[in-house]
Amino acid sequence: NAGVTQTPKFQVLKTGQSMTLQCAQDMNHEYMSWYRQDPGMGLRLIHYSVGAGITDQGEVPNGYNVSRSTTEDFPLRLLSAAPSQTSVYFCASSTRDSSGNTIYFGEGSWLTVV
């Protein structure tokens, strides 16, 4: 059981380039989300999805697009990379169960925009 898989793990982009961070989960979770973590800070929510075809903005959505065509995949697109988007990105998935809503995180994607 792979859990939440993110690719790539490391990426360097030039300002203005676009790219997609991939996220896949094999737990059939309905909820998926993307967070970014800046140095010395907690995670901030970028985008969120409650199921295939349904997405919503989080706290810091500007400069990012998402889509959810399948339950398993939730890619994050950077449209025109900026140095302010240098960060570590985490994908997460969860489901409602008897214990509440335990959220599972991927290992992170380190992005540097130069």
Next chain:
Amino acid sequence: SQQGEEDPQALSIQEGENATMNCSYKTSINNLQWYRQNSGRGLVHLILIRSNEREKHSGRLRVTLDTSKKSSSLLITASRAADTASYFCATDAGGTSYGKLTFGQGTILTVHP
């Protein structure tokens, strides 16, 4: 903005001692969760406490929740060097925000052997 505020920002203790971290939040919650993050790694879920619960245990972890004060604490007993990590609290408001977590800035715990 970060809903959760954690205290202290950094904590340094000796192996065998207990470590206590505190978290405060601003709005109503459905549940509060604690996560551990080792340097350069993803977050690992430690424990979830629902808004109608006051205390929860898991192994060496004890979490309390005081919704009247909008605060929570995480106690790690008999700490080990392997507990060295950053610890984050995160709140889930529930309802239409179910599954959206708001994180605190974290406490960096260092346990010296």
